[in-house]
Amino acid sequence: MQAVQDFIQQNKKRYLEELFELLRIPSISADPAYKGDVERAAEYVAESLRKAGVDKVEVCPTAGNPIVYGEKFIGPDKPTVLVYGHYDVQPPDPLELWESGPFEPVVKKTELHPDGAIFARGSCDDKGQVFMHIKAVEAMLAKGSLPCNVKFMIEGEEEVGSEHLGIFCRQNAAKLACDTILISDTSILSNEHPSITVGLRGLSYVEVEVTGPNRDLHSGVYGGAVANPVNILCRMIASLQDEDNRITIPGFYDDVLELSTEERAQMNKAPFDLEHYKKDLGIAEVRGEKGYTTLERATIRPTLDVNGIWGGYTGKGAKTVLPAKAFAKISMRLVPNQHPDKITALFQKHFESIAPPSVKVKVTPHHGGEPVVTPTDTPEYQAAARAMAKAFGKQPIPTREGGSIPIVALFEEVLGVKSVLMGFGLDSDAIHSPNEHYGLFNYYKGIETIPYFYQFYADGKNGGM
Amino acid sequence: MQAVQDFIQQNKKRYLEELFELLRIPSISADPAYKGDVERAAEYVAESLRKAGVDKVEVCPTAGNPIVYGEKFIGPDKPTVLVYGHYDVQPPDPLELWESGPFEPVVKKTELHPDGAIFARGSCDDKGQVFMHIKAVEAMLAKGSLPCNVKFMIEGEEEVGSEHLGIFCRQNAAKLACDTILISDTSILSNEHPSITVGLRGLSYVEVEVTGPNRDLHSGVYGGAVANPVNILCRMIASLQDEDNRITIPGFYDDVLELSTEERAQMNKAPFDLEHYKKDLGIAEVRGEKGYTTLERATIRPTLDVNGIWGGYTGKGAKTVLPAKAFAKISMRLVPNQHPDKITALFQKHFESIAPPSVKVKVTPHHGGEPVVTPTDTPEYQAAARAMAKAFGKQPIPTREGGSIPIVALFEEVLGVKSVLMGFGLDSDAIHSPNEHYGLFNYYKGIETIPYFYQFYADGKNGGM
Numbered sequence: 001m002q003a004v005q006d007f008i009q010q011n012k013k014r015y016l017e018e019l020f021e022l023l024r025i026p027s028i029s030a031d032p033a034y035k036g037d038v039e040r041a042a043e044y045v046a047e048s049l050r051k052a053g054v055d056k057v058e059v060c061p062t063a064g065n066p067i068v069y070g071e072k073f074i075g076p077d078k079p080t081v082l083v084y085g086h087y088d089v090q091p092p093d094p095l096e097l098w099e100s101g102p103f104e105p106v107v108k109k110t111e112l113h114p115d116g117a118i119f120a121r122g123s124c125d126d127k128g129q130v131f132m133h134i135k136a137v138e139a140m141l142a143k144g145s146l147p148c149n150v151k152f153m154i155e156g157e158e159e160v161g162s163e164h165l166g167i168f169c170r171q172n173a174a175k176l177a178c179d180t181i182l183i184s185d186t187s188i189l190s191n192e193h194p195s196i197t198v199g200l201r202g203l204s205y206v207e208v209e210v211t212g213p214n215r216d217l218h219s220g221v222y223g224g225a226v227a228n229p230v231n232i233l234c235r236m237i238a239s240l241q242d243e244d245n246r247i248t249i250p251g252f253y254d255d256v257l258e259l260s261t262e263e264r265a266q267m268n269k270a271p272f273d274l275e276h277y278k279k280d281l282g283i284a285e286v287r288g289e290k291g292y293t294t295l296e297r298a299t300i301r302p303t304l305d306v307n308g309i310w311g312g313y314t315g316k317g318a319k320t321v322l323p324a325k326a327f328a329k330i331s332m333r334l335v336p337n338q339h340p341d342k343i344t345a346l347f348q349k350h351f352e353s354i355a356p357p358s359v360k361v362k363v364t365p366h367h368g369g370e371p372v373v374t375p376t377d378t379p380e381y382q383a384a385a386r387a388m389a390k391a392f393g394k395q396p397i398p399t400r401e402g403g404s405i406p407i408v409a410l411f412e413e414v415l416g417v418k419s420v421l422m423g424f425g426l427d428s429d430a431i432h433s434p435n436e437h438y439g440l441f442n443y444y445k446g447i448e449t450i451p452y453f454y455q456f457y458a459d460g461k462n463g464g465m
Numbered sequence: 466m467q468a469v470q471d472f473i474q475q476n477k478k479r480y481l482e483e484l485f486e487l488l489r490i491p492s493i494s495a496d497p498a499y500k501g502d503v504e505r506a507a508e509y510v511a512e513s514l515r516k517a518g519v520d521k522v523e524v525c526p527t528a529g530n531p532i533v534y535g536e537k538f539i540g541p542d543k544p545t546v547l548v549y550g551h552y553d554v555q556p557p558d559p560l561e562l563w564e565s566g567p568f569e570p571v572v573k574k575t576e577l578h579p580d581g582a583i584f585a586r587g588s589c590d591d592k593g594q595v596f597m598h599i600k601a602v603e604a605m606l607a608k609g610s611l612p613c614n615v616k617f618m619i620e621g622e623e624e625v626g627s628e629h630l631g632i633f634c635r636q637n638a639a640k641l642a643c644d645t646i647l648i649s650d651t652s653i654l655s656n657e658h659p660s661i662t663v664g665l666r667g668l669s670y671v672e673v674e675v676t677g678p679n680r681d682l683h684s685g686v687y688g689g690a691v692a693n694p695v696n697i698l699c700r701m702i703a704s705l706q707d708e709d710n711r712i713t714i715p716g717f718y719d720d721v722l723e724l725s726t727e728e729r730a731q732m733n734k735a736p737f738d739l740e741h742y743k744k745d746l747g748i749a750e751v752r753g754e755k756g757y758t759t760l761e762r763a764t765i766r767p768t769l770d771v772n773g774i775w776g777g778y779t780g781k782g783a784k785t786v787l788p789a790k791a792f793a794k795i796s797m798r799l800v801p802n803q804h805p806d807k808i809t810a811l812f813q814k815h816f817e818s819i820a821p822p823s824v825k826v827k828v829t830p831h832h833g834g835e836p837v838v839t840p841t842d843t844p845e846y847q848a849a850a851r852a853m854a855k856a857f858g859k860q861p862i863p864t865r866e867g868g869s870i871p872i873v874a875l876f877e878e879v880l881g882v883k884s885v886l887m888g889f890g891l892d893s894d895a896i897h898s899p900n901e902h903y904g905l906f907n908y909y910k911g912i913e914t915i916p917y918f919y920q921f922y923a924d925g926k927n928g929g930m
Contacts, residue, residue: 029782030781030782031780031781090784091784093778097681160782201685203785212748213748214746215746215898215899216559216562216898216899217746217898218897218898219796219897220666220668220798220869221652221866221868221896222746222867222892223768223770224754224798225751225753225867226746226751226752226753227752230770230771230773231706231769233699234698234699234702234771234774237695237703238699238700238704239703241700281679282678282679283678283679283691283692283824284823285692285822285823286690286692287691287821288689288691294690297689298686298689301689303684303689304696305688305693305695305696306695306696306777307778307783307784307787308779308784308786308788309695309699309777309779310774310775312771312772313558313773313794314792315495315556315773316496316497317495317625317831318495318672318772318832319558320668320670320772321773321898322770322772323772328695329783333685333689356752357750358748358750358751358752360749366782366783367783401685402686402687402688402690403683403686404685404785427686431686432681432684432785432786433680433681434680434681435680
């Protein structure tokens, strides 16, 4: 193991340069214009796996973006770890808020990252974290000390709902057979407080369209007499939450798993500084569901957020138009045991029911994802906890996160295997936002931690824990 | 007079071709990118006045877009008519809904215009209507029978609030001295029911910005715990109207001049077919303030319409962002005796007061305009009524319109003169919308009516009515 860790230290500069190459490819899965770049990113990941010494590397076509697969077989007596991650990224909009190009990675120091952080779209989510795994496996193979069989499955549609991953898993279930799935696409509490994610929210995402008149109208001639679809859309959206910021869709909370008072007390012991949180975001007050703490609102409670809204004249100056249409993208984060399909159906039914007769409403579901809770008594969780304790010098805290990785539930259903969510990002890394970054500390700490995971996991599976 | 009318009939083809030239110039005042085209349109109007025989034509610079001035002096014993209009146009967005280019005029037949209508931005509002006046004066001068002194003042900022017209009027009050102001920038009820506008709504127009966190956030990591400015903006906008569609801004209705039961009964006698209105707009139901008819809602009652809204991700696919900001353009149509500055101030105060502490709000006033009621017992109204009766073969109905021409109140204040609103458009002409058009019938009928106005106005001022 020391040889592996030494190898990592000796190759840090190269590990960074190689990641930069991947970050320079704008593999934006949401925008069909970047299809070629998405494929280029897949090829780069495949080539990196080959160079690391991984076998049977292939770029597997799907009806959407390709999935990169590779494996290294050590022995039939060894446990098999499947590494999952994604090489696609979120769109970089709004571009004007980036201080350096989203696809021109640079290292800059920040308050939380005094040693520097890599600024680029995908640096943390998830190219940087995927690359940690490739480099850790490379180091172990270079030193002949990989103690498990390992398989890689790196997809290109995570940011748009992993539409074709389910089919791929079903069609390749035998090939993907494994003992656990290791995923680094989440955060730790802070660089001083390592943590492992044991819960993730699910997602229901819809687009709504409200249509009033059959053409844009002059707001002087028709205003006051004809329903304005923007005003109506605002009213409909506003009505989806009550004064206590509870969601008003009938049945929305029916399946929500309420935590016990003890569980809530336990989770609120996690280090959290509300004043720092507000200062970091530049807000005077937080806002959320009555009766819950900020930490709870962001993790164990479902939400309803408008992710985008548009309608009418949005250019410079004043145009007195009564627009024909208004649109919004609305997402709901879900918690155990809510089901995205059921919630989407409830939303659709309710939203259509509250539309006044003066407008027409269309609801189009986008992707969804199941919420997840992972157990802490599994060999993989124990291995991850020991690995983090070894690398950080401190026991990790089990935490629940607000984001969604819909495929965790899928893996359990299709492959019958639990995942372990050993991520290394920080909530403040601005993933999905301008100026996304990933600490050099976190990138290298991840690479150092992963070999310990394999070691402890192999030990644990061999009864050596 | 017969010679004038004959001249008009003989020159109809040329009158149309010359208007097309003006319509081809994209003089969009809202967008600084079209500054050169705005100036080109001013020059074209000036040149058209010169060719018509108008004297002292000049393109007067202002701090904004130029004002075209010209005059024809006939004699000190003649009354003076000031013709006001505008050569600037609304932006053509959304472009994709135009069936032919907004600045490529063509004549096409429609259900309401079996003889054809001119399709182009500005064809009705207001280039086509301005051009009627130039051509009518041209015909009268060609036949040596202009019975009044006439002055032209054609501006280029009407669609953006006539910001510099007030200063121009104040600085040139002596030059602009006149007995009445004649404006064609309004509608008639239908080609079978001529009408003259005696009331116009005023306007208060604001842009609002709601700021939440200092950057776009991941809606999974922060959703539910941090105020979403789009959700908040929707809630704030929704709260501006109650269940009866009455505006909730304190003091908003304080100055509203309520019409008597008799006045309302009188105005509801105007020909209006609700089923046709709904069918034309493609709506199942109208919607507006409780207790008022559609005609009343569109004319004698104030409104609050969102003219544009935007925030967050509005591209293709799904982006799970909790946006930093949300924006809306909101306009309120005002009725006598509401005052735009007062209403804007009430809006601003109220909107700021309802913002929760979790967001910051900025309200930026755009232009405003005073509501107008013009009397029917003036020589100019009587002359317009007789002229229309002569040209259409039917007495015009005095009507109130929902739109705003803010400068009517300005003219009364600065020049001390009443205006007469003798427009020839139809509400269905799609002004401010894609596929704006203006009936050939209306264009030519306007040119024919205007000489009668001058004749009857001169007669009336000489006691000959």
